[in-house]
Amino acid sequence: MTASPRSPQATPVLQVDGLSVDFGRADDAVRIVDEVSFSLAAGETLGLVGESGCGKSTTVLALLRLLPPRVSARVSGTVKLNGDDLLRLPEKALPAVRGRGITMIPQNPMTSLNPLFTIGRQLEECLDGPGVSPARRRELAIEQLRAVGISEPERRLNQFPHELSGGMRQRVVGACVTARSPRVLIADEPTTALDATVQVQYLDMLKSLQARSGMAMLFVTHDIGVVARICDRIAVMYAGRIVESGKVDTVLRSPRHWYTRALIDSLPPLDRQLDRLPTIAGTLPRPGTITEACRFAPRCPAAHDKCRTDIPPAVTDTDGHVVACWTPREQGSGQ
Amino acid sequence: MLKYMLRRCVEMAGAMLVMSLLVFMLGRALGDPVSLLLSDYATAEDRALLTQELGLDKPLAVQYLTFLSKALRGDLGRSISADRQPVVDSVMRRLPASLQLAAAALLVSLLVGIPLGILAALRYDSWIDHLVRGIALVGQSVPVFWLGIVLMFIFSVLLGWLPTSGYGQLRNIVLPAATMSLFSIAAVTRLTRNSMREALDSDYVRLARIKGLAESRVIWQHALSNSLVPVLTFMGTFFATMITGAVVIETVFGWPGIGRLAFEAILARDFPLMQAVVLVMTALFMSANLAVDVLQAWLDPRVRL
Structure with missing residues (x-):
């Protein structure tokens, strides 16, 4: 069922180039997202992986132009959706793009639905447009609820969010944001707040939605297991930069960046009992403290002088495997 | 929704009951109504007569129940001013x-x-x-x-x-x-x-x-x-x-x-x-x-x- 990874030549639906986000006023601005680039083809799923605070959520909010105005963020780079640069669209044009072109399932299902409106109202408002009668809208809403795997959709339409479980609410959110058949769906840790069993069902639901509509999916998570399960490609983010990307199989089997390696090693093994969970020594650098160097250098087992003075450039090999490291691990040197 | 409103109405009635008790107690605590109503020159018989008329010789509980049943019928007594109007009328006129x-x-x-x-x-x-x-x-x-x-x-x-x-x-x-x-x-x-x-x-x-x-x-x-x-x-x-x-x-x-x-x-x-x-x-x-x-x-x- 999983859409096959497209060849790199296929025109991407979403093309992100040199996306940077700086927080704060000009003179003491702090760079949270630094020159992030990736692309997504129709039907493809890209996993954006990194630990909490590495800039994943800021990246996706910047893509959707949803960074709250009060943080005074400066966003630069280009985000091309079917050729239009989202970052340069006027504010007024955004509603037409969101929902239809690019959309998102946010993290918290408990607070994402309006507590005062029925499920039906919140779903139907995504479906209205010229020439859609109320009866047709209701029909479409029921269809949409069925597509995200909600039982008794007719009854649910008249219910309020507080009458639904967390898993169901997150399905409703999924139904709302995909109602207008968007080309790109960003899922920002959509299952973090759900029970483990519900998580798997939810991921399957997303994959079947994707198979039906052929939308591209950007899956943001800190869970490598989830990436292995549903993604075609992976991009590993560390302290605001993408340090390694490529096909999921390649990257997870033989990671070339030392951070990716450490991330994989910190997964608890299933076959034996450990007294302590494996961890990566050290902590994420405070934003703004490391600028002209590899940001992982302070925690890297292979770091040398050059790593502390120069930013490693992203190097692509023939397989489309990209790594930004001065001394990457040898290819094929997985465990 | 109806059940909710009904519950709120019952709660309100309870609160009103407590309030009526407080108002009644306050009335008894703040001084002798007989002295208030009668002039300084009233005789002891006058006092006794009025005490009986107002029911003040009865136990407090009985007095309260009388007060309450009258209040429920919209009777909160008469003003002590010269016109002796029913107080409810005065209040309703001003409301x-x-x-x-x-x-x-x-x-x-x-x-x-x-x-x-x-x-x-x-x-x-x-x-x-x-x-x-x-x-x-x-x-x-x-x-x-x-x-x-x-x-x-x-x-x-x-x-x-x-x-x-x-x-x-x-x-x-x-x-x-x-x-x-x-x-x-x-x-x-x-x-x-x-x-x-x-x-x-x-x-x-x-x-x-x-x-x-x-x-x-x-x-x-x-x-x-x-x-x-x-x-x-x-x-x-x-x-x-x-x-x-x-x-x-x-x-x-x-x-x-x-x-x-x-x-x-x-x-x-x-x-x-x-x-x-x-x-x-x-x-x-x-x-x-x-x-x-x-x-x-x-x-x-x-x-x-």
Whole structure:
């Protein structure tokens, strides 16, 4: 069922180039997202992986132009959706793009639905447009609820969010944001707040939605297991930069960046009992403290002088495997 | 919904019962009604006769039950003033004026406070926001009696636009309603601004944007409806402030409402009348709260549980 990874030549639906986000006023601005680039083809799923605070959520909010105005963020780079640069669209044009072109399932299902409106109202408002009668809208809403795997959709339409479980609410959110058949769906840790069993069902639901509509999916998570399960490609983010990307199989089997390696090693093994969970020594650098160097250098087992003075450039090999490291691990040197 | 309303009505009846007990006790605690009613030259027989007539020789519990059953039939006794009118009649005669004033003030505070609060929230941290917050702070700090006198001085004495007191015409209500509403305008503004701010930052507003809804829909439907919930909650309290605050304002502006009636009753030591005013104010206060609760249940489905 999983859409096959497209060849790199296929025109991407979403093309992100040199996306940077700086927080704060000009003179003491702090760079949270630094020159992030990736692309997504129709039907493809890209996993954006990194630990909490590495800039994943800021990246996706910047893509959707949803960074709250009060943080005074400066966003630069280009985000091309079917050729239009989202970052340069006027504010007024955004509603037409969101929902239809690019959309998102946010993290918290408990607070994402309006507590005062029925499920039906919140779903139907995504479906209205010229020439859609109320009866047709209701029909479409029921269809949409069925597509995200909600039982008794007719009854649910008249219910309020507080009458639904967390898993169901997150399905409703999924139904709302995909109602207008968007080309790109960003899922920002959509299952973090759900029970483990519900998580798997939810991921399957997303994959079947994707198979039906052929939308591209950007899956943001800190869970490598989830990436292995549903993604075609992976991009590993560390302290605001993408340090390694490529096909999921390649990257997870033989990671070339030392951070990716450490991330994989910190997964608890299933076959034996450990007294302590494996961890990566050290902590994420405070934003703004490391600028002209590899940001992982302070925690890297292979770091040398050059790593502390120069930013490693992203190097692509023939397989489309990209790594930004001065001394990457040898290819094929997985465990 | 019906069950919820029924429950609230029963709760209200219970609260009224407690209040009637308090009012009754207060009446007995604050002095001997017989001495109040009779002149200093009354004889012992007169006293005994009146004590018997008023039922004061019976046990307190019996007295309370008599008081209660009479109160339920709308009889709270007669005024001790010369005319000896039933106090309920006096209160009911004064009630419309008070309700007019409170309704006018409530209307003004919602019509001014809500838009100002929304404006400040939408222009967060701009000069408009700062101005609105400044006005709101002043409005909540100014004492009512002072404001009333100052407004009267400016608009009646200096400019001569409006009468200082009186009742019956639209121009009469302007100054007392303005005085009464300033505090609640300020409170409604602050409340609306903060709850609107919170709503605009909320996850469901963000989702409404993600869904691709027009900004007008995001603000006027999703954010506004949620920001009005706390405003609604406070409306009951505002109304209470308007009834109790009325004692001062009605006295300053000579407004013939129950606030001034309470003031007159106190001056004349007309105890039955005071009891009636207190009970009616309590009933009004509770009805306002009930109305607010019902409105809230209608707006917010989570309340109906």
